[in-house]
Amino acid sequence: MATEAKRRRVAEPVGGSDADADPDPDPDPVAGFLSWCRQVGLELSPKVAVSRQGTVAGYGMVARESVRPGELLFAVPRAALLSQHTCSIGGLLERERGALQSQSGWVPLLLALLHELQAPASPWSPYFALWPELGRLEHPMFWPEEERRRLLQGTGVPEAVEKDLANIRSEYYSIVLPFMETHPDLFSPRVRSLELYRQLVALVMAYSICFFVVFFPIQSEVCLYRTLIGTKSKMWVGVSSIPVLNCTHLEDLLKRELIFMGLAREGPSPSFSLPPQNCLRMVATQPIPKGHEIFNTYGQMANWQLIHMYGFVEPYPDNTDDTADIQMVTVREAALQGTKAKAERLLLYERWDFLCKLEMVGEEGAFVIGREEILTEEELTTTLKVLCMSPEEFREFKDQDGWGDNKREEDSLTITNIPKLRASWRQLLRDSVLLTLQNYATDLKSEQDLLGNKEVYTKLSWREQQALQVRYGQKMILHQLLELTS
Incomplete structure (x- = not known):
């Protein structure tokens, strides 16, 4: 060295x-x-x-x-x-x-x-x-x-x-x-x-x-x-x-x-x-x-x-550019939870493959959610729409190679418009958020308790403090989505 x-x-x-x-x-x-x-x-x-x-x-x-x-x-x-x-x-x-x-x-x-x-x-x-x-x-x-x-x-x-x-x-x-x-x-x-x-x-x-x-x-x-x-x-x-x-x-x-x-x-x-x-x-x-x-x-x-x-973070809520990711495959997994028969699961995989063809999703991709906007709005909108379509709607959509879309104002996937989304979209998004939250070892309440107790927080190591800020910022964004999709 x-x-x-x-x-x-x-x-x-x-x-x-x-x-x-x-x-x-x-x-x-x-x-x-x-x-x-x-x-x-x-x-x-x-x-x-x-x-x-x-x-x-x-x-x-x-x-x-x-x-x-x-x-x-x-x-x-x-x-x-x-x-x-x-x-x-x-x-x-x-x-x-x-x-x-x-x-x-x-x-x-x-x-x-x-x-x-x-x-x-x-x-x-x-x-x-x-x-x-x-x-x-x-x-x-x-x-x-x-x-x-x-x-x-x-x-x-x-x-x-x-x-x-x-x-x-x-x-x-x-x-x-x-x-x-x-x-x-x-x-x-x-x-x-x-x-x-x-x-x-x-x-x-x-x-x-x-x-x-x-x-x-x-x-x-x-x-x-x-x-x-x-x-x-x-x-x-x-x-x-x-x-x-x-x-x-x-x-x-x-x-x-x-x-x-x-x-x-x-x-x-x-x-x-x-x-x-x-x-x-x-x-x-x-x-x-x-x-x-x-x-x-x-x-x-x-x-x-x-x-x-870089090896550092900004303490919550200073980083206005903070984001939380929902893995694309997590949305697929959430959609699969709603299928019962084998034919339904096969159709869902067919829809997923079509989304891959449209380059809207990928096995290692993620939908990026910010505090005030969805940075991958087009990709997430298209994914929710396709995975929630009826079989007839999907066949028509596929025949038109994804171009037969008449986007409605209520289907606009902005943070403020999420409560106005179709019920099936909101449910799929909510299920995806819940699956994402399961990946963390602790829940939001535990993080809030740590941040709210200055005596305990100051006793944490520097790495523990930095990691806590990362987890907490992401969970706050995800819990905001839960509230909007309820």
């Missing part, structure tokens, strides 16, 4: 205009990082500071003075970005690009990180000094399996994590480790570790002190943008986010809205652009008062997604 750079808590904010610090046998990692930023030509506004003070968690960026919309926060030259193209083995990774292809598309960048982490003279060493302790990442993939299943049963997280772990393990042993063993002069034994690889995947996927890294394949190149943050809160937008970033096609990504750049829930949000001078610029999108931390947003993500990808 890569060794950790020695860290010391930052006593005061450090801004972009501060003079270089005197040599120190135990240098401040932020000062060292900012000194490196100046060396590589990174432009940091004198109106902002990188600090631990005044931040939600870990290192952050704080406004030293009021910032107006459109003002530059920082600009980073392309050459300062750490990617498979800019690292010291970029030529080798390019030549071996074909052998390094994987489902995730992350292998070249992760190999670049593995190499630079153990390279004694890596240009990005000051950046690595700001990384969190990799052994303390709080993504559920690092929880013991028993704890993960016990705390997150029914939320969908354990299943997602199991897929991640299987994919990471397969990718590491089939591609990454053979490549490192083929080039032992470039990768020391201490970085040839599945555990370290998992930690880097989690960091790149979404955490910590951060860097932006979303990989999006365009013309076989891995591009990015995802923001991450220091510990357990919405991401911060600090310059230490920037080095790991391949922005070859970032401008195109921005234009195509393949990255979320909305307003952060917790504070002012900046935006990115890639101007002609070949550097990445971040500017404020709204006024930022003096002393406020500067945030970006992860986008519209439910709590189960936040804990899965």
Whole structure:
């Protein structure tokens, strides 16, 4: 495993205009990082500071003075970005690009990180000094399996994590480790570790002190943008986010809205652009008062997604984007409960197969229910309609290949319109919700009692608190559906 750079808590904010610090046998990692930023030509506004003070968690960026919309926060030259193209083995990774292809598309960048982490003279060493302790990442993939299943049963997280772990393990042993063993002069034994690889995947996927890294394949190149943050809160937008970033096609990504750049829930949000001078610029999108931390947003993500990808959640009811899933096969199972004869069950499976043909359902799909809207309204509407049709209606519908639909206003599947749905639709939806609630190990009342008793809640471990918030948010949405379908 890569060794950790020695860290010391930052006593005061450090801004972009501060003079270089005197040599120190135990240098401040932020000062060292900012000194490196100046060396590589990174432009940091004198109106902002990188600090631990005044931040939600870990290192952050704080406004030293009021910032107006459109003002530059920082600009980073392309050459300062750490990617498979800019690292010291970029030529080798390019030549071996074909052998390094994987489902995730992350292998070249992760190999670049593995190499630079153990390279004694890596240009990005000051950046690595700001990384969190990799052994303390709080993504559920690092929880013991028993704890993960016990705390997150029914939320969908354990299943997602199991897929991640299987994919990471397969990718590491089939591609990454053979490549490192083929080039032992470039990768020391201490970085040839599945555990370290998992930690880097989690960091790149979404955490910590951060860097932006979303990989999006365009013309076989891995591009990015995802923001991450220091510990357990919405991401911060600090310059230490920037080095790991391949922005070859970032401008195109921005234009195509393949990255979320909305307003952060917790504070002012900046935006990115890639101007002609070949550097990445971040500017404020709204006024930022003096002393406020500067945030970006992860986008519209439910709590189960936040804990899965980033290792934290928003406490109820703060996450207005929270959702609950009803597995598509659960609706089929609920419909099967209402069948008596074999012929009825066969007809139901025929309807299900037709829905699959229409690409409305799938064996691993889910209907996504938000607090104020149904995000998969078309899919759920069509599924309820088809599964509740009479045999004659279904034959006519099938003969018209699903196009013979005269949608009635009372069949509109919005949250507010659910009580007006046909009785058969409401009953099927209700039965599906009841089956979904059976997947959880505890009921809503138990969760409410825990959240309502501050003394008991504060004694829970951090993981128990986070998992409780995920479960409770989902159950509140599902119980709202029960009330609407009663």
